[in-house]
Amino acid sequence: MYYKTINVPIVLELGEDIFVHLDDILKENHLYFNEKILVTSLELRNLYKSRLDKLSFEDILLIKGGSYDEALEAMNTITNKEVLLVAFGGGSIIDAVKLMANTLDLTYITVPSTLSNDAIYSPIARLLKDGKKQSFGVKAPLGIIADVNIIKGSPEKLLLAGVGDLVSNASAVKDWNLAHIDKGESINNFAMALASLSGNSVIPYTFNDIRSSRFIGDLANGLVISGLAMVLANSSRPASGAEHLISHAIDDLFPNRSTLHGLQVAWGHLLVERDFRKPENDYEKLMIFFERMKILDEIERDITFSNGEIEQIINRAKTIRNRYTILTKV
Known part of the structure; x- marks a missing residue:
C-alpha cells in the first residue's frame, strides 16, 4: 500500500x-x-x-x-x-x-x-x-x-476581497484541467477537489451575511482548505490560474492603481470568463453572485482600465510565469 x-x-x-x-x-x-x-x-x-x-x-x-x-x-x-x-x-x-x-x-x-x-x-x-x-x-x-x-470587526471590503480570492479557485481549476488536456500536465485530483469545494463554500451567501458567524466560519475554513490544496499539490496551481496572473500583471504595470489582491483576482476572473472561455463560461453566474455580494460595486469603484490598458495587462500576464492557462491560447 x-x-x-x-x-x-x-x-x-x-x-x-x-x-x-x-x-x-x-x-x-x-x-x-x-x-x-x-x-x-x-x-x-x-x-x-x-x-x-x-x-x-x-x-x-x-x-x-x-x-x-x-x-x-x-x-x-x-x-x-x-x-x-x-x-x-x-x-x-x-x-x-x-x-x-x-x-x-x-x-x-x-x-x-x-x-x-x-x-x-x-x-x-x-x-x-x-x-x-x-x-x-x-x-x-x-x-x-x-x-x-x-474578523467581524474588519472592513467589509476586506471580507469581500477574501470571497473574490476564494471563488476564483473555479478559474484556476479550469486552467489546470486545460493544461492537462493540452499539454499533458500532471494533475492531483485530490488537490483539485479540495480547491473546488473550498471555492464553492461561500456561493450560497449574500452581502447581508458577511457579518454573521456562519459566513466568517465558512470563509475561514474555505481559505484554509484552499491553502491545503496548494500544500498537497506542492504548487499554487489549484488556486492560481489566469485570474491571478492578471492580478500580478496589474501590480507590475500599474502599481499606483492597484487595489486589494482579492478584488483584482475577482476582476480578472470576470474578464477571463467573459472574453476567453467562450462559448461555455460562467460569466453570467459569476456576475449574479458578485452583484449579490456587492463585490461588483467594489470592483467598479477600484478597477478602471481602458481597452488599451487591458490589452497591456493580458500581454504582461502571459509572461508573469511559465504557467499554461487560457491566456496562453489567446
Whole structure:
C-alpha cells in the first residue's frame, strides 16, 4: 500500500473570543515554546490592547507589513531559534511573518484580523521588493487561530476581497484541467477537489451575511482548505490560474492603481470568463453572485482600465510565469 504524506496544520481553532485563549490552545495541543513573539501592526496592538495584555509574549514586533525589506529588518532582531512567531493581522502582516519564519527556520501560527485572501494558510508570500510585488515560496504555518469577533470587526471590503480570492479557485481549476488536456500536465485530483469545494463554500451567501458567524466560519475554513490544496499539490496551481496572473500583471504595470489582491483576482476572473472561455463560461453566474455580494460595486469603484490598458495587462500576464492557462491560447 502506498500513501502520500502531507503537512496539515496542527492547530485549527475557529470561534468567538478565542485569541485570548492562545496559551491554553497551545498547551491543549502539547505545543511548548521557550518564547512567543507577537508580530502585528501598531494599529492592531492599540485596538486590541486589552486582549493582548491577557497573553504572555516575550516581545512584540510592530511592522506595517507587505515589505520584503521590512521583514528582513524585523527578523534581524530575533535571535532565539526556539521562538514561536504569532502573526496577528491581515495578509500583509502574515506574508511578512511567513518570510521571516521561512528564512530563520522558525515555527509560526497565523491569527487573521480579517480574511481578505488565502494568506492565512497558503505556502506563498507576496511582498513588495525593489518597488514591485513578488511571490516567495514559504512553509505553511503550524496552525491558524481565527477569532470570529475580531474578523467581524474588519472592513467589509476586506471580507469581500477574501470571497473574490476564494471563488476564483473555479478559474484556476479550469486552467489546470486545460493544461492537462493540452499539454499533458500532471494533475492531483485530490488537490483539485479540495480547491473546488473550498471555492464553492461561500456561493450560497449574500452581502447581508458577511457579518454573521456562519459566513466568517465558512470563509475561514474555505481559505484554509484552499491553502491545503496548494500544500498537497506542492504548487499554487489549484488556486492560481489566469485570474491571478492578471492580478500580478496589474501590480507590475500599474502599481499606483492597484487595489486589494482579492478584488483584482475577482476582476480578472470576470474578464477571463467573459472574453476567453467562450462559448461555455460562467460569466453570467459569476456576475449574479458578485452583484449579490456587492463585490461588483467594489470592483467598479477600484478597477478602471481602458481597452488599451487591458490589452497591456493580458500581454504582461502571459509572461508573469511559465504557467499554461487560457491566456496562453489567446
